[in-house]
Amino acid sequence: MTTIPDFPAEIRAPQGSVGGVSSFQIQIGGTEIYTPGDKVDVLVVMNPAALKANLGFLKPGGTIIADKDSFNTRNLKKADYDTNPLEDDSLNDYHVFRTPATSLTREALKDLGLENQVMTRSKNMFALGVVNYLFSRPLDNIIVFLEKKFGKKPVMLQANRLALEAGYNFAVSTELMGPSIIIPPANLPKGTYRNIDGNTAAAWGLLAAAENSGKKLSLCSYPITPASEILHELSARKDMGAIVFQAEDEIAAVCAAVGAAFSGNLSATTTSGPGASLKTEAMGLAVIAELPLVLINVQRAGPSTGLPTKTEQSDLYQALYGRHGEAPLVVMAASSPDDCFYYSYMAAKIAMENTTPVVLLSDSYLSSGTSPWRIPENGELPDISVPKFDKPAEEWKPYLRQPDSLNRYWMSPGDKGFEHRIGGLEKQEITGNLTYEPQNHEKMTKIREAKIEGIAGKLPKQKVIGAASGKLLVVGWGSTHGAINTAVIELLEEGGKDIGYTHFNYINPLPENTEGILGSFEQILVCELNNGQFVNYLRAKFPGLNFKQFNKIQGQPFFTSEIKAAIINTLTE
Template identity: 50%
Template sequence: MQLTGNQFSNTSAIFGNDLSTLPDFPAEIRAPQGTLYGVSSFQMQFGDREIYTPGDDLNVLVAMNPAGLKVHLEELQENGILIINTDNFTPKNLKLAKWEDNPIEDKELLSKYRSITVPMSTLVKTALEDFDLTPKEKMRSTNMFALGLVYWLYERDLEPTIDFLNKKFGKKPIIAESNIKALKTGYYYGETIEVIKTTYKVDKAKFDKGSYRNIMGNHALSLGLVAASQKSDLELFFGGYPITPASDILKFLANYKNFGIKTFQAEDEISAITSILGAAFAGNLAITASSGPGIALKGEAIGLGVITELPLIIINIQRGGPSTGLPTKTEQSDLFQAMYGRNGECPCVVIAASSPSDCFETAFEAARIAVEHMMPVMLLSDGYIANGSEPWKIPEVKNLPKIKNNLVKSSKDDGFMPYKRNEKTLARDWAVPGVEGLEHRIGGLEKESLSGNVSYDPDNHHAMTLQRQKKVDAVADFIPDIEVFGKGSGDLLVLSWGGVYGSVRSAVKKSQELGGSVSHVHLRYINPFPKNLGKVLKNFDKVLIPELNLGQLLTIIRAKYLVDAVGLNQVAGKPFSSNVISNTIESLLKEK
C-alpha cells in the first residue's frame, strides 16, 4: 500500500501538482492481516494551489478490505467517492474487522457516498490467467488495479509507474509485466463502467521557477547533511543504530560514498553516539540519528560532547512514546528531552524541521551551527515529516552559504590554548589529534577555562557552566528574527513548532480569509529562541500553542516570557486536523 501511494504522489508531482502525504502503517513487520491495527494506509492531498496538509475530510476512499473501511470510513465526507474491493469482504475478514453485518450489503450506509463496488481480486485473476504465477503472486497485483482505477479517475499518466515497475523488477520481468497488466486493467475498467460518470482534472500548481522533485523528509535531511559536508570542507561520518522512524537516514547516506561519506551501523545506540564523538575529535562532520528511546541511551555521551565542546549533530525523529510506544506513529513529545534530558547543566542548541522539504535547510543549518559554534546541536523531526513527502525546489549548490569550520593546522607562538574562544561565537579552536604543538587533554572531567586541564576548582566550574550556557545563548546573534504570517499585532497569535506547521498555517489562512484577527509564527529555533520572540508575543492579546504533546513548548514559553498562553494538545499518534485548529481559533476569537 505504501508503494502504491508513493506512486500516485510521485506521478502527481511529475505532473506539476503541489501535494502533501501521510503514510500510516503498523509497527509490526508482518502485522496480522485483516485486523484493525494491521491497516496500512496512505493519505494524500494534491491540488493546483499551495498544499499544507494531507487533508482532513476525504474526497475519495479506496477500501481494499473490511478493516480499511472500518478505520477510515468516518473520515470520508458525505457524498464522497467510496471504492470497495468486494472480493475481500469474506466472513473471516468481516469478523477480524469487527463488522457485525456486511457493510457492502447495507444500502443505507452506501447511499451516503458515491459507492463503487468492484471485484478487484477476481478481475486481476482473470487478467493474469496467462501468467505463470502462483495465485498469491497474482493477488499482490491487486493494489496496482486500484491505482490504475484512481489514475483514470484523476486523469493521471500511467507511464511514470510503468517505468518504475520495469526498473524495480528488472530482474523479474514477469512480476513487472503482471503489475503493469493489473495497472492497465484498473485504468480501462474505469473507462468502461458507467458507475463513474465524471473524471477530475487537477491543473498544475504555480511554483516558483526552478527544478523540483518529490521528496520525503528523511531523504531531504540526508541531502542537507551531504551539502553541509561539501560547504564546510569536512568529511561526513554518520554513526547510527537502526530504529524506526530514523533508519532511512543511514540508508540514504550510505548511497553517497562518492562524496567521501562514511556510514557506520553500530551494535547499539551508545556505540553510535560515541563513534561520532571520535569522528568529531578527528575533524569530521559527525552525525547520529535515532528516536526518543535511542536518544535516552545517548544522553551521557551527548553530555561528553557538550563538555568537550565538539561539533555534533544529533537527529531525533520523534515517535509515539514513552518506551517503545508507537514506533510508526508521529508525536512531538521529546522537546523536554532535547532541552533538558542530560545530567547536570548541559545545554544544547535545539532546532526543528517543519515539513519534508524544510528538512534539507534545517539539516544544513544544524551543521552550520554545530561547526561554526563548536557544540552539539539537536535536530528534531517526527514520523509524519520523515515519511511524508512534498515537492522540493532543488537548490543551486553554488548559492548555498559557506560553512566556516574552526580547524587549526598549527600552534601559535604563544602556545595552543584549546579553550581560548572566538569573541563573537565563543567557539574554541578545533585541533585534530596528531598535529605537533596542538596536544591537549580531552575527556569528561571539568576543564580549566583556557588550558583544558582537569580542574576541581569551584569558581572555575561555575564559570565554565556559565560559559557553556553563554555559547548556546550567543547563537541567537547568528539566526534570523522570526517573521509573522499576518499582522504584527492583534487578537490572537498561533505559535507552533515542528510538524504541526501545515495544519496550523492552513487553519490560520482560513481564519484570516474570514476576517479573523489572527497571525501565525512558526519556530525553527527553540534553543535559543530568536531574539525578537518575546516582543512579538506581547503584541497579541492571546497566544495559542498547538502541539502533539501535553504542552511542552507551552511550559517553556510561559516560564521564559511570562505570557499567559493556552495550549491545544493531542497525543493520538497522528497529525492535527486543520479543522480542529480552526475551531479552536474561532472559539478563542469569540471570547472576550
C-alpha cells in the same frame, strides 16, 4: 502534493484484521499543499478491515473504491461485520464504486504463468489504474516508474503493467464512476523538483553540509523506528564520502560520534525517544568538550516503547533539559519533510561554526511523509565557516576562544602541533588542563551558556503571517506547521484581521525578536502534539504574557479543522 503513511508497529499483524491495516494518504492540488489533508474525498479499500479502519476519515458524500471480491464471509467476520456493507444500506451517504479487482487482475494476468497469490498482489495496480482514470491522469509516468522498478524482472513488469491497464480500462468502460476530477498543474517556483521524505532529506542535508564545509561526514547510529532510514540512506552513499558506523547499541553509537567529532569530522547520530534517553550522558560529554555533534531525534509517540510508528512532539523537554548538570546546547525542529534537508544542513552548520552539540527534532510524520523539494542550485545554501586557528600552532591552546563568539577553535588532534586530549572532567579556561578550582568551574559553565545564548544573534529573525499585532497570535513549532499555516490562511481569507501566526524552528536559543512578537498580541495560542511542553518553555521565558494552549496526544498530526476550531474558540472565550 503531500503524503503520509500510517501503519502498525507489528511486523506481521494478523492479515485481514482491523489492527493490521496500513494506509497511505495523499493530498494533491493546483496550489501549494501544506498537509496530507483532513478527511479524504476518495477512499480505496482492499478488504472489509480497511473499510472499517478508515471510513471515519472519509468526507460525507465521498467516493469509496472497494475490491468487492475481498468482501467474503471470512474477511467480513475478521473485520467484525455482521452484514456486507457493500450490500446493505450502511454506505448510502457515499458514492460506492464496487470493483471486482481481484478477479479482473487474475484474468488480466492469467497467461503469465504466475500463482494466484502472486497475481493477487498486483490488484493494488488495478486500483491505481482506476484512481488515475478518476483524476484524469495518464498512465505514462507510472509505466516509466514500473520499467525502472522491475526492469530486471520482465514478468513482474508485465504483471504490474497489465493490472494497471486493466483497472484503467475497467473504469473507462463503466459509467458508475461519474465525471472525472481534473486538478490543474501547480504553479511552483522554477526549479528542479522531486518528492522526498523527511529521513532522506535529513540524510542529504548532512551530505550537503559535509561538502560545503570540506569535512568528512561520519554517521554513527543504531537502528530504531522511525529514524533508521537515515542510517540506511547514508550507508548507501559511500560514493559521496559518507562514513557510516552501525553500532551495537545507542550508547556505543553516540560515543563513537563524539570520537568522530573530536577527530575533526562532521559527526552525526540518529535516534528516536528511547535511544535519545540512552544517549544523554554522552551528549553531556559533547557539551563539556565543546564538540560539534548533530543528534537527529525522529520523535515517536509515548514513553517507553509507546507507539513506535506514530507521531508526537513529546521529546522537547528531553532535548532542552535531558542532561545532568548545566549542559546547554542548541535545539532545532524541522517543519515539513522537505524542510528536513535545510534544517539538518543548518544543524550541522551551527554545530561546526559554534563547536557545540545540536539536537534536531523531526518526528514520525515528517520522517515517512513526503512533500515536493526544490533541489538547491549551486551556491544557494549558506556558507559554513569552521572556526580554525590560523596562527602558529605554538600559540594555540585547546580552550582558546574566538573573543566575540566564545567559540573554541576546532582543531584535529591528528594535525601536527595541535595534538591534545579532551574528556568529561572540567577543564581549565584556555589551557584545557584538568582542574577542580571552584571559580574556574563557574566561569566555564557561564561561558558555555553564553556561547549558546549568543547564537540567537546569528539566527534568522522570527516572521509573522497575518496581523503583526492584535487579539491572537497562533504559535507552532516543528511538524505542526502545515496544519496551522493552512488554518490561519483560511481564517485570514474569511476576514480574520486580528490573527497572526509565527512558527518556530529554532527552539534554543530563540530568535532575538521573539519577545517583541509575542508581546504584540493580547493572547498567544500555542498548538503542539504533546501536553504543553513548548508553551511551558515560553511561559518560563516570558512570564508576563497571556499564553493559551491546544494539545493533541493521539499519535496523529493535527487536522486543519482542529486548529481552526481551537482558534475560533480562543477568540470567542
